[in-house]
Amino acid sequence: xxxxxxxxxxxxxxxxxxxxxxxxxxxxxxxxxxxxxxxxxxxxxxxxxxxxxxxxxxxxxxxxxxxxxxxxxxxxxxxxxxxxxxxxxxxxxxxxxxxxxxxxxxxxxxxxxxxxxxxxxxxxxxxxxxxxxxxxxxxxxxxxxxxxxxxxxxxxxxxxxxxxxxxxxxxxxxxxxxxxxxxxxxxxxxxxxxxxxxxxxxxxxxxxxxxxxxxxxxxxxxxxxxxxxxxxxxxxxxxxxxxxxxxxxxxxxxxxxxxxxxxxxxxxxxxxxxxxxxxxxxxxxxxxxxxxxxxxxxxxxxxxxxxxxxxxxxxxxxxxxxxxxxxxxxxxxxxxxxxxxxxxxxxxxxxxxxxxxxxxxxxxxxxxxxxxxxxxxxxxxxxxxxxxxxxxxxxxxxxxxxxxxxxxxxxxxxxxxxxxxxxxxxxxxxxxxxxxxxxxxxxxxxxxxxxxxxxxxxxxxxxxxxxxxxxx
Ligand SMILES: [Zn+2]
Numbered sequence: 001x002x003x004x005x006x007x008x009x010x011x012x013x014x015x016x017x018x019x020x021x022x023x024x025x026x027x028x029x030x031x032x033x034x035x036x037x038x039x040x041x042x043x044x045x046x047x048x049x050x051x052x053x054x055x056x057x058x059x060x061x062x063x064x065x066x067x068x069x070x071x072x073x074x075x076x077x078x079x080x081x082x083x084x085x086x087x088x089x090x091x092x093x094x095x096x097x098x099x100x101x102x103x104x105x106x107x108x109x110x111x112x113x114x115x116x117x118x119x120x121x122x123x124x125x126x127x128x129x130x131x132x133x134x135x136x137x138x139x140x141x142x143x144x145x146x147x148x149x150x151x152x153x154x155x156x157x158x159x160x161x162x163x164x165x166x167x168x169x170x171x172x173x174x175x176x177x178x179x180x181x182x183x184x185x186x187x188x189x190x191x192x193x194x195x196x197x198x199x200x201x202x203x204x205x206x207x208x209x210x211x212x213x214x215x216x217x218x219x220x221x222x223x224x225x226x227x228x229x230x231x232x233x234x235x236x237x238x239x240x241x242x243x244x245x246x247x248x249x250x251x252x253x254x255x256x257x258x259x260x261x262x263x264x265x266x267x268x269x270x271x272x273x274x275x276x277x278x279x280x281x282x283x284x285x286x287x288x289x290x291x292x293x294x295x296x297x298x299x300x301x302x303x304x305x306x307x308x309x310x311x312x313x314x315x316x317x318x319x320x321x322x323x324x325x326x327x328x329x330x331x332x333x334x335x336x337x338x339x340x341x342x343x344x345x346x347x348x349x350x351x352x353x354x355x356x357x358x359x360x361x362x363x364x365x366x367x368x369x370x371x372x373x374x375x376x377x378x379x380x381x382x383x384x385x386x387x388x389x390x391x392x393x394x395x396x397x398x399x400x401x402x403x404x405x406x407x408x409x410x411x412x413x414x415x416x417x418x419x420x421x422x423x424x425x426x427x428x429x430x431x432x433x434x435x436x437x438x439x440x441x442x443x444x445x446x447x448x449x450x451x452x453x454x455x456x457x458x459x460x461x462x463x464x465x466x467x468x469x470x471x472x
Contacts, residue, residue, distance in 0.1 A: 001168055001345070001396060002302045002319045032126035035087035037118050039181035043338040043392040044170050046117050048181025049088040052078045052127075056186050056223075059176050062193040063200070063235055065162045070095075071140040074177050078135065080127040087127075090173035090180040091119040095141040097177075103133050117173045143175045149392040157299055161256075162198055162235030164296035166303040166310055169229055169338055169395065178228045182334050183436050185225035192233050193217040199240065201254045202233040203306045205288045222307055224286060225434040227334050232305040234292055242290075245271035247278055251289035252308065259293045262314035267291060269317060273324045276358060277351065280422065281328035281429040289327070291320065301396075304348070306331050318352040325351030328429050336436040341395055342386040342463070343437050346404025347425075353405055368409040371402050376468035387439045387463030403469075407462040410472065414458055415450060424449055439463060 039048025058075035076089070091097070093111050100109040102123035110120045119137070127133050143156035143163075148170065155171030157164045165175065172180050192200035193215050204222025211217075220233070238254035245251065251270065255263050274289045290308040299312040302319055304326030311319070329347035336343075353364040362370075374381045384390045384397055386404035394400075412421045428445055443463070447455045461472040 001304065002322050002401075003300060003396060003398075032083045032085035035082065035084050037088045037115060037120075039179075039183065041181065041337050043395065046115075047090065047170060048184065049090065049118075049179050051082045051084045051087045052080050052133075052179070054078045054179050054184050054186040055132075056189070057176070057178065057228075057231070058189045058191075059233070060191045061176075061233065063163065065158070065195070065198060065235065068142045068158060069140065070143050070156070070175060072138070072176060074135075074137045074139070076135045076137070076177070077132065078179075079132050080129055083129040084123075084127040086120065086122045088115075089119040089121065089135070089137065089177040090117050091137070091139065091177040092117045092143075092146075092174045094144050094174065095139045095177075097137060097139045099136075099138045101136045102127070107135075119177055137177045139177070146171050146174050148395075150394070150396060152300060152396070153298070157296060159236055159294060159296050161237045162194070162200075164236075164294045164299055164310070164312065165232045165234045166299065166301075166305065167229040167231065168303055169392075172228045172231060176231070180228045182227040182229060182338075183336060185227055185334070185434060185436075187223040187225065188231050189219070189221045189223075190231070190233050191217060191219045192235065194235050197237065198235050199238045199254065200233055200235045201238060201240075201252075201292050201308070203231055203308065204286070205250075206252065222287060226306045226331060230304070230306040230331055232303075232310060234294060234310060236294060238292070238294075243271065245275050245289070247275040249274045249278065249284050249289045250287075251291075253290045253292070254308075255293045256295045258295045259314040263293045266315055266317055266320055267293075270320065270324070273321050273355065274327075276355060277325050277328060280351070280354070280426065281325075281332075282426055284327070285332040285433065286327060289324075291315075291323075304330055304344075318356060321355040322348045322352040325355075332434060333429055333432040334436050336438045336441075338392065338395055339388055340438045341389060341400055342404045342407075342439055343442065345396070345400045346386055346407055349401045349405035350408040353409065364405075364409050364412070368406050371406055374468070379467065382468045383466050385462075385464050385466055387459075403462075406469075410462055410469075411446070411455075411458070414453060414455070414472075420450075 035051025056077040060073045062071040100107045105124040108122040145153040145157050146155040155174035190202040200218040202220035204220050207219040242252045278284050286307045288307045292310045296312040302311045304323045309323035326348045330344035353367045357363040386400050415421045443459045458472045461469045
């Protein structure tokens with residue numbers, strides 16, 4: 001993610017952030033249990049669920065931009081990790097569920113008001129631990145944007161010609177039922193029907209389009225494991241262009257006509273960016289690349305949606321580089337908990353600095369030095385330290401980006417050997433492909449690799465010490 005305004009104000013406090021009770025009791029004599037209604041992340045305690053692991057989402061959607069009506073069918077393939085008599089999906093109550101089946105049999109379900117985004121499902125028969133099962137949820141409603149603890153909006157954001165859909169960190173259940181934790185990665189096939197003249201763009205490759213009766217259906221496929229917050233299907237009037245990078249990565253760009261002229265010179269650099277970050281981090285993890293540029297300035301940020309980052313307006317060059325780098329750092333290697341946001345943002349921001357250096361613009365060290373000149377008394381610039389934002393309201397604070405990227409640049413200088421530093425980043429990504437990682441995982445990974453350096457002190461200063469880092 002990259003904010004398009006200076007200093008996202010932390011004005012809203014998440015109420016009751018620590019008060020969600022675990023409903024899952026101890027198993028009675030190893031009988032089937034109730035899956036937990038949370039994945040246990042204190043920043044977003046309603047997110048995610050326990051008792052199963054999703055392998056694939058098939059979303060069949062129909063959107064009418066005029067009325068704002070979304071109708072959906074979600075087919076979710078999962079494996080039970082506990083013996084379950086009941087389990088939850090995450091879905092906001094603005095979406096009304098009309099039926100649920102589990103393995104083809106009608107299941108009881110509820111959307112309790114006090115649980116806010118839980119779809120509680122009781123299958124006709126308990127699910128055995130280790131068994132694969134398929135849930136089909138039919139639902140409809142008028143999805144509304146979600147407001148985050150930092151005051152920003154996400155989820156399903158209606159535009160003049162469709163909807164701009166971005167989900168980090170908690171927008172997904174506003175438009176599809178899911179196990180909304182970054183740790184439950186799955187493949188996605190998204191099918192969207194819209195009125196003729198409107199285009200639907202989602203993750204992955206466009207499999208086909210079918211037009212009938214004044215409406216067109218777009219089928220998109222992205223089979224690799226990705227986190228739920230990185231799924232999207234954005235609709236509107238778009239100019240589509242396709243190509244293949246010199247290194248062989250296919251890409252598809254979708255650009256709102258109002259942003260076409262301003263986007264053109266920046267998007268001309270997109271193929272070289274994909275190839276550059278592939279040379280840095282290793283083989284491109286997804287089946288397509290590209291970018292989507294919409295006209296949705298009320299959103300105020302860009303997001304690294306898998307395969308095809310989304311921009312609420314024509315991006316500048318370093319924002320485009322940041323979001324493309326995220327395809328490896330953030331999307332392939334993903335934070336394990338939200339407090340680990342540095343694993344995503346510090347790395348993507350540093351990557352954009354390295355692109356600047358690579359293309360003969362300011363070097364990463366020059367950018368570091370310019371930012372390091374910020375006085376210590378400017379505490380809003382230096383805090384919170386990037387290793388621990390402290391609360392969901394500070395998840396995307398400027399320091400997570402600026403000081404977060406400075407941490408990696410300072411590490412580069414500390415290591416002193418560029419090939420050793422770049423090898424560290426490459427091997428970090430390769431060691432966590434399609435996985436999740438914590439800040440501590442990176443610290444441990446690095447300390448093991450450079451035992452001769454006093455990195456415990458270095459990391460404690462840069463990642464955790466409040467205020468301007470000194471004496472590392
Ligand atoms: Zn980002």
